[in-house]
Amino acid sequence: ECGHISLSTPIVRLGDSVTASCVINQNCSRLGLDAQILWKLGPELQPGGRQQRLPDGTQESTITLPHFNHTQAFLSCCLNWSNSLQILDQVELRAGYPPAIPHNLSCLMNLTTYSLTCQWEPGPETHLPTSFTLKSFQSCQNQKDPIPDCVAEDGQSHCSILRKHLILYQNMGIWVQAENALGTSTSPQLCLDPMDVVKLEPPMLWTVGPSHAAAPAQPGCLLLHWEPWKPSLHMSQKCELRHQPQLGGANWTLEGPLPTKTLQYELCGLLPATAYTLQMRCIRWPLPGHWSNWSPSLKLRTAEQVPI
Amino acid sequence: PLDPASSLPQSFLLKCLEQVRKIQSDGAALQEKLCATYKLCHPEELVLLGHFLGIPRTPLSSCPSQALQLTGCLSQLHSGLFLYQGLLQALAGISPELAPTVDMLQLDVADFATTVWQQMEDLGVAPALQPSQGAMPTFTSAFQRRAGGVLVTSHLQSFLKLAYRMLRYLAQP
Numbered sequence A: 001e002c003g004h005i006s007l008s009t010p011i012v013r014l015g016d017s018v019t020a021s022c023v024i025n026q027n028c029s030r031l032g033l034d035a036q037i038l039w040k041l042g043p044e045l046q047p048g049g050r051q052q053r054l055p056d057g058t059q060e061s062t063i064t065l066p067h068f069n070h071t072q073a074f075l076s077c078c079l080n081w082s083n084s085l086q087i088l089d090q091v092e093l094r095a096g097y098p099p100a101i102p103h104n105l106s107c108l109m110n111l112t113t114y115s116l117t118c119q120w121e122p123g124p125e126t127h128l129p130t131s132f133t134l135k136s137f138q139s140c141q142n143q144k145d146p147i148p149d150c151v152a153e154d155g156q157s158h159c160s161i162l163r164k165h166l167i168l169y170q171n172m173g174i175w176v177q178a179e180n181a182l183g184t185s186t187s188p189q190l191c192l193d194p195m196d197v198v199k200l201e202p203p204m205l206w207t208v209g210p211s212h213a214a215a216p217a218q219p220g221c222l223l224l225h226w227e228p229w230k231p232s233l234h235m236s237q238k239c240e241l242r243h244q245p246q247l248g249g250a251n252w253t254l255e256g257p258l259p260t261k262t263l264q265y266e267l268c269g270l271l272p273a274t275a276y277t278l279q280m281r282c283i284r285w286p287l288p289g290h291w292s293n294w295s296p297s298l299k300l301r302t303a304e305q306v307p308i
Numbered sequence B: 001p002l003d004p005a006s007s008l009p010q011s012f013l014l015k016c017l018e019q020v021r022k023i024q025s026d027g028a029a030l031q032e033k034l035c036a037t038y039k040l041c042h043p044e045e046l047v048l049l050g051h052f053l054g055i056p057r058t059p060l061s062s063c064p065s066q067a068l069q070l071t072g073c074l075s076q077l078h079s080g081l082f083l084y085q086g087l088l089q090a091l092a093g094i095s096p097e098l099a100p101t102v103d104m105l106q107l108d109v110a111d112f113a114t115t116v117w118q119q120m121e122d123l124g125v126a127p128a129l130q131p132s133q134g135a136m137p138t139f140t141s142a143f144q145r146r147a148g149g150v151l152v153t154s155h156l157q158s159f160l161k162l163a164y165r166m167l168r169y170l171a172q173p
Helices: B010-038 B043-053 B070-090 B099-123 B142-171
Strands: A003-007 A011-013 A018-024 A034-041 A044-046 A050-053 A059-065 A072-081 A084-096 A103-110 A115-121 A131-137 A146-151 A158-161 A172-180 A183-186 A190-192 A204-207 A222-227 A237-245 A253-258 A264-267 A275-284 A298-301
Touching (some): A018 A034, A018 A072, A034 A059, A237 A264, B043 B142
Parallel strands (some): A011 A084
Antiparallel strands (some): A034 A072, A050 A059, A115 A158, A172 A183, A172 A190, A237 A275
């Protein structure tokens, strides 16, 4: 090696100082080189190198960059040789911040894949490669029975714990650990039973009539039929309906909870000869859960009022 | 002895009912696949083989509503679930098509056993040591694993039917 740069640390906090030293060994300098060592940060020469000849005849230059404000830059150790700057060694400097405490950790249980997906807010940009790991234990009180770490993919703020690592219907402790070269931070712990954070998919909603024209039992009514989301059939749940006449600026009206024994419901009190938009959603109940999204809209029209 | 009606939290009973329904659904899915794929649709055709393989059944004799002995019933429920967890594990390698269904069923049975055990501990009626799995049948051929799958699932469904009736009785307001 002709020259060799050694660093106090290749990664610093943005704005901190960086100290580097470059040693030019003898066979390189004996080539009649002008042994004045020069430093370049990216494309720019950096003054302030303190040079000395070591007992073994090698030249060493030390430089301190007081406030390193680049997130990434190359530091080069150079020599002037027949009017051209020769790069003898180069190192990459990086700067950023330690990870902030991840926050807003929340989880949802997916009944299709039966995995527990947790997401979080990573906090401000660190400018450094930062890993996020979901840590969990099969108990909230102690750290017995650890569950394998769930490492989020680069740049992602979510991770999914597989069914085989979960004990459903038991509380588990979950938190997020963020780590980069400058430090580690840990979110507050969540304590939850995966089944209590189930979010159902919407039910299927349709009219009983053969076509879009409803077959109302009586005027101003619509006869609806629905089917809960199949993977949730084993769950006791409650559902609610909302409807809105397709008239400019009309509000939604909420009906519910709908009786779940019969998957049919006669919605009355509507305007005759009017087009309505209807949607439905369900939630695990009375055990805890999250509301599903509203189902896709069902558009129906009520029958004409029969002249009396 | 514990008074059944008051000592079990409603949330425990609701969770158990939900878990039973899930396991029944898993079991039905496995039975459907065994029937569709291997034409093994009738457990009663495999009774003799079941005896030969030594597939055990477990009683829920402390659970009938008219003579419900809660501690004994919970203990039998847990022991039964623990046994079926072992039997399902013994079916490992049943077939690539059935493996995901058996795995899900086994996980759900294991979780239900944990729910019951946790409640027994909360009531202070859990034995000091968790039970250990006894000798399991050995399935020496692909057919025996499939037939074992039919029998174990069928026994499990019968077991769950009794458990569900008991839990519904206890959960009624």
